[in-house]
Amino acid sequence: MVLVRLSRLKEGEGLLLQPYKRDRAVCVIRRGDVFHVLERGFVREEFLVESEKVKKLLKGLCKKEFPRSHKVWLNLLGPEEADAFTGQSSSS
DSSP, X not given: OHHHHHHHOOTTOEEEEEETTOSSEEEEEEETTEEEEEEESSSEEEEXXXXXXXXXXXXXXXXXXXXXXXXXXXXXXXXXXXXXXXXXXXXX
């Protein structure tokens, strides 16, 4: 289900995965042909991966960040929300 939603994202849009407690997050943002993956939880890391490798990366990150979570929140982010999550502010 996550991979289907990722394939439908437009440039700049994102997908936010959080455990039920919402204390950690994994965010995936589409940047053209690659995905910008941000890990915000036990570790704060950023990755740029191709669409073929995003499944393997997400599986590993979800195991590490949400080890005992059976419920995961899935939120779609617009371009402005995705930029706000990454810390990039587009000033007008």
